[in-house]
Amino acid sequence: MSDTDELLSIRAAELYYEENQTQDEIGVILRLTRWKVGRLLASAKANGFIRIEIVHPRARRLPIERRLRESTGLTDAIVVSSAGVSSDAELQSRTAQAAADYLTSLRPIPRTLGISWGRTLHDVSLHLKQGWAPGVNVVQINGGVSLNQRTGTAASTAVTIAHKADGSATLLPSPAIFERLETKQAMEADRTVAGVLALARNAQAYVFSAGQADAHSALVDSGYLTVAQIDDLVARGAVGDVVGRYIDANGRIVDPELNERTVGIQIDQLRRAPHTIAVISGHSKHAIARAVVRNGLCTVLVTDEDTANALLQEKDTP
Amino acid sequence: MSDTDELLSIRAAELYYEENQTQDEIGVILRLTRWKVGRLLASAKANGFIRIEIVHPRARRLPIERRLRESTGLTDAIVVSSAGVSSDAELQSRTAQAAADYLTSLRPIPRTLGISWGRTLHDVSLHLKQGWAPGVNVVQINGGVSLNQRTGTAASTAVTIAHKADGSATLLPSPAIFERLETKQAMEADRTVAGVLALARNAQAYVFSAGQADAHSALVDSGYLTVAQIDDLVARGAVGDVVGRYIDANGRIVDPELNERTVGIQIDQLRRAPHTIAVISGHSKHAIARAVVRNGLCTVLVTDEDTANALLQEKDTP
DNA sequence: GGGATTGTTGCTCATCTGAGCAGGGTGCAC
DNA sequence: GTGCACCCTGCTCAGATGAGCAACAATCCC
Numbered sequence: 001m002s003d004t005d006e007l008l009s010i011r012a013a014e015l016y017y018e019e020n021q022t023q024d025e026i027g028v029i030l031r032l033t034r035w036k037v038g039r040l041l042a043s044a045k046a047n048g049f050i051r052i053e054i055v056h057p058r059a060r061r062l063p064i065e066r067r068l069r070e071s072t073g074l075t076d077a078i079v080v081s082s083a084g085v086s087s088d089a090e091l092q093s094r095t096a097q098a099a100a101d102y103l104t105s106l107r108p109i110p111r112t113l114g115i116s117w118g119r120t121l122h123d124v125s126l127h128l129k130q131g132w133a134p135g136v137n138v139v140q141i142n143g144g145v146s147l148n149q150r151t152g153t154a155a156s157t158a159v160t161i162a163h164k165a166d167g168s169a170t171l172l173p174s175p176a177i178f179e180r181l182e183t184k185q186a187m188e189a190d191r192t193v194a195g196v197l198a199l200a201r202n203a204q205a206y207v208f209s210a211g212q213a214d215a216h217s218a219l220v221d222s223g224y225l226t227v228a229q230i231d232d233l234v235a236r237g238a239v240g241d242v243v244g245r246y247i248d249a250n251g252r253i254v255d256p257e258l259n260e261r262t263v264g265i266q267i268d269q270l271r272r273a274p275h276t277i278a279v280i281s282g283h284s285k286h287a288i289a290r291a292v293v294r295n296g297l298c299t300v301l302v303t304d305e306d307t308a309n310a311l312l313q314e315k316d317t318p
Numbered sequence: 319m320s321d322t323d324e325l326l327s328i329r330a331a332e333l334y335y336e337e338n339q340t341q342d343e344i345g346v347i348l349r350l351t352r353w354k355v356g357r358l359l360a361s362a363k364a365n366g367f368i369r370i371e372i373v374h375p376r377a378r379r380l381p382i383e384r385r386l387r388e389s390t391g392l393t394d395a396i397v398v399s400s401a402g403v404s405s406d407a408e409l410q411s412r413t414a415q416a417a418a419d420y421l422t423s424l425r426p427i428p429r430t431l432g433i434s435w436g437r438t439l440h441d442v443s444l445h446l447k448q449g450w451a452p453g454v455n456v457v458q459i460n461g462g463v464s465l466n467q468r469t470g471t472a473a474s475t476a477v478t479i480a481h482k483a484d485g486s487a488t489l490l491p492s493p494a495i496f497e498r499l500e501t502k503q504a505m506e507a508d509r510t511v512a513g514v515l516a517l518a519r520n521a522q523a524y525v526f527s528a529g530q531a532d533a534h535s536a537l538v539d540s541g542y543l544t545v546a547q548i549d550d551l552v553a554r555g556a557v558g559d560v561v562g563r564y565i566d567a568n569g570r571i572v573d574p575e576l577n578e579r580t581v582g583i584q585i586d587q588l589r590r591a592p593h594t595i596a597v598i599s600g601h602s603k604h605a606i607a608r609a610v611v612r613n614g615l616c617t618v619l620v621t622d623e624d625t626a627n628a629l630l631q632e633k634d635t636p
Numbered sequence: 637g638g639g640a641t642t643g644t645t646g647c648t649c650a651t652c653t654g655a656g657c658a659g660g661g662t663g664c665a666c
Numbered sequence: 667g668t669g670c671a672c673c674c675t676g677c678t679c680a681g682a683t684g685a686g687c688a689a690c691a692a693t694c695c696c
Contacts, residue, residue, distance in 0.1 A: 010374045016372045018380045035646060038683070049377075051401075052335045052364075053369045056328045062336045094677060340652065353676060356653065 008032070008046075013050055018040055050267035053083050057094055059102075061229070064308045071312060075299045078102050080281075082305040088282045091304045096123035099302040101241070102277070103207065104132045110275070114141040114203035114265070115161065116127055116243045117154035118218045120189035122280050125160040136167040141200040141208070141263025143174035144222070144245040172196045174263045176244045177224045186259050198267050205275040210292055212284045213238040213246060234256075239290025241279075242267060242297060251295025270297055277302065288309045324365075327358040331368055334359055349558045371401050374417075375412050382626045386619070388628060393617045396420050398599075400623040409622045413599035414441035417620040420595070421525065422450045430452070430582070432459040432521035433479060435472035436536045436559050438597050443478040456480040459518040459526070460561040460582025461492035462540070490514045492581045494562045495542045518583050523593040529608055530602045531556040531564060540578050540580055551576075558606025559593070560596075560615060561583065567605070569613025588615055595620065604628045 003216055011030060015021045016037075023041070027034040049152050057079040068077040078101075080094045103124070113136050138161050144154035163168035174193060178184035187193055204289050211217045213234050219225045219241060230238075233255060239246035245260045246254045253259045253267060270276055278298035279291040289307050292298055303311075333339045334355075339347070339354040348355065358449050362368050377399040385394040396419075398412045421442070433439055458480050460473035460551060473489050480487035492511060496502035505511055529535045531552050537543045548556075549553065551573060555566035562580045564572045571577045571585065588594055596616035598607040607625050610616055 007376055010372060010376050013372050014378055014380050014444055019373065022680075034643095034683090038646095042684085044372075049374045051371045051373050053330050053371070054328060054335065056326050056367045057367050058325055062332050141337055168646065202357075214541055342652080349678065352653085354674095357674095360654085 005040065005043070009044040009047075010049060012037050012040045013044045014120060017050065024078045047155060055083050056081075057109070058097065059083065060275060061305050061308070064305060064312070066200065067312055068308055069165045072293050072301075073296075074293065076102075076300055077308070078299070078302040079308045080302075080304050088284075091219065092120065092281045092307075095128075095302055095304050096120060097127045098128075098206070099124045099277070099279040100132070102126035102302060104299070106133065106205070109133045109136060110204035110296060111135075112137045112139055112199065112205075113205040114139050114160075114208075115158060116140075116142050116206075116208035116264075117144045117157050118209050118211065120281070121207065122153060122157045124207070124279060125157045125164070126248060127195065129176065130164050131166060133167070136162065136165040137170060137199075138162040138165070138167060139170040139196065139199045139203055140172035140264075141203070141206060142262070143172055143176040144244070169312050170199055172195055172200070172264065175224070176222070176263060177258070178261045178263065181257075181261050183213060187263065199263070203245040203271055204271075205277065206270060206273055207279065208243055208270075208298075209275045209279045210288045212288055213239045217241065217286070219244065239291050240285065241289075242257075243270065247261045247291055247295075249291050249294075251297060252289055267297065271295070273299075275299055279303075281307060283307075290314060323358065323361070327362040327365075328367060331357050331359045331362045332434050334628055335368065360362070369527035373401050374399070375476040376415065378416065378499055379623050381627070382600045382606070382623060386626055386628055390619075391530065391614075392435045392611065392614065392619055394420075395618070395626070397626045398620075406602075407427075408510065408559050409624075410599045411441060411445075413597060413620055413622050414438060415445045417525070417595070417597040418443060418447075418450070419500060420618070420620060422447065424451065424523070425572040427454060428522035430455045430457055430517065430521040431451075431479075432457050432518050432524040432526075433476060434460050434524075434526035434582075435457075435462045436527050436529065438599070439525065440471060440475045442525070442597060443475045443482070446479060446482045448496045449481050449484060451483045452485070454480065454483040454485040455488060455517075456485060457514065457517045457521055459521070459524060460580070461490055461494040462562070465591050473498075488514055488517055490518070490582070492538065492618040493542070494537065495580060496575070496581065497578045499575075499579050505581065512633070515583070517585060519587055521591075523595065524588060524591055525595045525597065526561055526588075526616075527597045528603060528606045530606055531558045534602070535559065545581075557602065557609050560606075560610060561588065565606075566614060567609050567612075569615060585615065589613070591617075593617055597621075601625075 008030060015026045022039040023034045024036045033129050058199065061079045061081050064079045064119045065077040068079065069075060078098050082091055083197065084294050085091050117139060138158050140154065140158050158169045158171055174187055176260065211219065213230060215227045215230060217230060220230060221225060233246050236254050238246040238247050238254040245259050245265065245267055248254050276298045277300040278292050278303045280292065281304045286307055289303060290311055293301055293311055326348060329346050333347065334346045342353045345352040346357045379399050382397045383395040386392060386397065396416050398416045400409055402407050404423055433456060435632045456476050458476050459473065476487045476489055477538045492505055506515065529537065531548060533545045533548060535548060538545060538548060553566050554572050556564040556572040557567050561582050563577050563585055565585065566572050596610050596617040597620045598610065599622045601624065606619060608629055611619055611629060
């Protein structure tokens with residue numbers, strides 16, 4: 001396009017979008033036919049001079065969702081807009097809201113819903129509306145009775161989600177990670193626990209988040225792991241954890257021994273499940289989000305615009 | 319509007335603006351009639367959820383221009399967009415470009431054009447295109463042979479503008495400010511200089527910028543004033559200078575004695591002229607811009623969005 | 637210079653969209 | 667319960683707009 005045409009397209013855009021003139025009127029002002037004006041406007045759009053943004057906490061980015069689906073093979077992707085967001089916390093709240101919306105719109109309603117625990121899932125539980133999915137049975141898929149702070153967070157998340165669904169919650173009364181393998185095996189042998197785990201394995205849908213591998217991990221906060229242990233895991237390639245299990249960029253378990261002592265469904269069970277919803281948001285979680293998506297650990301991803309763009313960029317230049 | 323309607327309007331906006339669906343198609347997806355969709359989109363716009371921005375160096379902000387004209391009585395206002403601008407320098411370049419565009423579009427073409435000098439005017443001269451206004455006679459309206467650096471800037475600005483117009487330049491071969499009043503009067507008595515000044519007083523249109531009153535003023539750079547002198551002027555209410563003369567917020571000369579020693583047309587001559595174009599941009603110039611506009615020192619203002627908004631806000635809360 | 641190719645222009649026509657209006661439902665006062 | 671005012675809905679209709687097309691101009695290659 002010529003230089004003068006570019007300038008004209010800007011003038012036309014000003015009159016069209018800011019002054020609400022019709023293309024006809026603009027034609028009179030700029031001494032052009034209305035068809036020429038229409039073409040100038042189209043070219044202004046095509047050149048990216050016109051930026052349309054939807055500024056709202058509930059706004060999603062459908063084009064990015066589509067590209068994510070196409071480039072990753074996800075069955076669905078929910079991407080919230082990060083327009084006008086100042087903090088990571090706000091972004092994560094938006095993402096949790098979007099996850100709650102997605103869960104609410106699920107059809108058919110899953111009879112059994114497996115969930116993990118953590119700040120994100122807790123956030124999701126708060127955003128759900130009363131009666132969001134009548135009769136769902138919520139089952140915990142990984143251990144998580146806190147050792148110190150946050151007592152009961154895991155249980156309360158599950159209970160809240162179940163309660164708001166007018167359904168029931170099945171809790172997994174177990175720590176996330178045992179010190180000794182024998183204790184963990186004994187625990188799993190218990191009929192009650194075994195029953196919960198069996199239920200978890202057969203859930204129709206899973207919702208889980210993922211943690212970054214650093215000192216701020218929920219597993220550190222809860223006292224299951226030390227910062228030193230995390231550092232060691234990172235040194236061995238860990239990018240984060242899913243249902244309490246640390247994986248590397250290729251989706252492989254970083255520390256098989258530690259993994260054996262971790263209570264809950266296995267990564268492979270998640271990978272094989274037909275409907276797994278990952279809710280991952282925030283700049284510190286780009287790496288683990290990438291690992292989850294790349295290695296097919298989820299079929300649906302709920303995330304923010306920035307994380308989604310990070311995933312897409314990496315796809316473009318593999 | 320109800321909460322669900324608000325959410326629906328966002329969903330509709332996503333489909334309409336990001337996915338280019340018709341209102342009819344959106345109606346099918348959201349299970350609404352197309353009229354409802356149309357109303358939701360209108361309400362999304364009305365609520366400010368839809369932000370349309372024209373991202374281009376030459377983009378202007380017509381609604382702000384209109385409000386400026388209405389609230390200040392300017393005959394015209396040119397406001398460049400500051401969308402996507404990182405530095406003040408870029409903003410000033412855009413403003414200079416817009417001033418050049420405005421000058422180029424002037425009809426009838428003024429026979430004599432009075433100009434001041436400075437970084438801004440120099441910038442304008444560079445943005446003008448060859449043949450922008452055939453036959454214009456450009457005349458300097460204030461003195462400005464630099465004492466040290468920037469030698470010839472003032473002259474070269476005038477010559478460049480005239481040259482690009484295929485016209486002639488009449489220079490004012492004089493310092494901006496004299497040390498002694500007697501010298502200045504003797505200079506003005508010189509027939510050549512007197513002729514130039516007479517020509518300047520009778521110009522059909524004027525283009526000038528304005529300087530802020532601080533250590534970065536062009537008059538300090540050029541060696542006419544010391545930082546201490548500026549500080550003194552500021553203490554006496556100066557907000558900046560126009561054609562080398564310092565004024566306060568009410569448009570009054572701050573230091574009459576200094577003013578007497580300054581060569582060029584008077585503030586009052588500018589105020590009485592029917593066509594005076596001020597080009598003022600940048601965050602440091604909000605105060606002087608306000609003084610110029612409030613006190614009728616220009617009939618046309620070329621500025622940036624931020625400065626224009628500053629002017630408007632002050633109007634709203636006087 | 638001639639011919640082919642590419643891009644531009646002004647048009648017709650079908651579709652999309654907003655303004656205005658009538659009917660029906662809802663809430664409120666009496 | 668009845669009447670009234672208000673708002674919301676779905677409609678008609680006219681104006682606005684985009685797709686597609688034929689004529690024309692510009693450019694390039696021979």
